[in-house]
Amino acid sequence: MQLAAGPVEGELGPSGYGGRVQHHVIVFAFDGVRLMDVAAPWRSSPPPRVTRAPTPCGCAPPAAGTSPRPPACGSRIAADVPVERVDRADTLVVPGPADLDAFRKEPALIDQVARLAATAQRVAAVCTGAFALAAAGLLRGRRATTHWEHAAELARLHPDIQVTPDAIYVQDGPVLTSAGVTAGIDVCLALVEQDLGPEAARRVARDLVVFLQRPGGQSQFSAASRTTATRHPVLRPLLDAIAADPASDHSPQALAGHAGASPRHLSRLFRDQTGSTPAAYVETMRLEAARILLEHGESVTSAARRSGLGSDETLRRTFARHLGTTPSAYAARFRTTRTAPPSTRTATP
Structure with a gap:
C-alpha cells in the first residue's frame, strides 16, 4: 500500500x-x-x-x-x-x-x-x-x-x-x-x-x-446473546431450559425448585458463572427471543407474548433500557425478508 x-x-x-x-x-x-x-x-x-x-x-x-x-x-x-x-x-x-x-x-x-x-x-x-x-x-x-x-x-x-x-x-x-x-x-x-x-x-x-x-x-447491532459457556452441573441444565423456552416460568423460586437449591445459593451460582442475577439473565434471554421474533416478522404483541416478556409495554421498556430503541423501530431496521415463523429458542454455544 x-x-x-x-x-x-x-x-x-x-x-x-x-x-x-x-x-x-x-x-x-x-x-x-x-x-x-x-x-x-x-x-x-x-x-x-x-x-x-x-x-x-x-x-x-x-x-x-x-x-x-x-x-x-x-x-x-x-x-x-x-x-x-x-x-x-x-x-x-x-x-x-x-x-x-x-x-x-x-x-x-x-x-x-x-x-x-x-x-x-x-x-x-x-x-x-x-x-x-x-x-x-x-x-x-x-x-x-x-x-x-x-x-x-x-x-x-x-x-x-x-x-x-x-x-x-x-x-x-x-x-x-x-x-x-x-x-x-x-x-x-x-x-x-x-x-x-x-x-x-x-x-x-x-x-x-x-x-x-x-x-x-x-447493542442493537450486536450479535445475539448466547447462553453462558458453563459446564456447572447445577446451572447448565437451567440455562439450557431458559434458552429452550424463555416464556416459561423462570422466576428465581421456580429455578431454585428445578435446581434443588435455595434461591440464595442459586443467585450466588448465577453471579459466579454468568456475572448476572437470575432475573437479569432471564430478561436478557427473553429480549433475545423477542429480537428474533421481530426480525422474522412477528408483531410487537406476539413477540412480547412468545418471548415471555408479556405485554407490549414491558417489551418497549426492555428495548429502551437495553437497546436504546423501540421494538417497532428495531423491526423496521432488521426484519428479514423471509416469512417462516421462528422458534423462540435462543442460541446456544
Whole structure:
C-alpha cells in the first residue's frame, strides 16, 4: 500500500476559524488495516463544493501509511507520501486493524500514531483503532468506545479508560472513538458538523443515505446473546431450559425448585458463572427471543407474548433500557425478508 498525506481546504464555520483555511486531515493506513475503516472517513468528507483538495478518491482527506503491502481485504490504496514525511495533522483519523494480535506486535505503528497525534488538534479512531489510541496513551483517563465485540477487551487491557460499550461514538475533549466499521461514518459526520456546520453534515448524510445521528446504541447491532459457556452441573441444565423456552416460568423460586437449591445459593451460582442475577439473565434471554421474533416478522404483541416478556409495554421498556430503541423501530431496521415463523429458542454455544 502506498502512503499519502495532504491538506483538505474548506470553509470552517461554527468552530470559529472563519474564512477559507487549510485543515490537514490525515487518515493513517497500515498493514492489515480494515479497508472500510479507511474508506468511511474518505467517503464522509463534504462534497467538492466544500472540500477542495483532489485525492485518489475524488473528494476526501488523504491517507498516511507505513508499507507497500495491502490492507486486510487484499486491495491496495494509492496515496501520496509515506507517514514519516507527515509533519502536520490538524485532524488525525486512525482506522482499525483486522487482526489485533498482529497489530500489537508492531510497536512502530503505535509510535507513529503518538507522533502524529502530538501535532493534531483532535484525534479520531474508527472501530478497533481505539486500541492504537489507547496504546499510545491518548485515551488515559478518558471515555471511549470501540466495536461491541472488543469493548470488554479494551476495558480489561486499559483499566484507566472508561469504556462505553453501547455508544456509536464518544467524544471526550479532542479525542473521538467510534464503534465498528460503519460507525466511522458517524464519527466523521460529527467532525464535519463541528468544522463546517450542520448543513454541510446533512448534505453528506443525504449523499450517503445515512442518518445524520443514528438512533439508539450499537447493542442493537450486536450479535445475539448466547447462553453462558458453563459446564456447572447445577446451572447448565437451567440455562439450557431458559434458552429452550424463555416464556416459561423462570422466576428465581421456580429455578431454585428445578435446581434443588435455595434461591440464595442459586443467585450466588448465577453471579459466579454468568456475572448476572437470575432475573437479569432471564430478561436478557427473553429480549433475545423477542429480537428474533421481530426480525422474522412477528408483531410487537406476539413477540412480547412468545418471548415471555408479556405485554407490549414491558417489551418497549426492555428495548429502551437495553437497546436504546423501540421494538417497532428495531423491526423496521432488521426484519428479514423471509416469512417462516421462528422458534423462540435462543442460541446456544
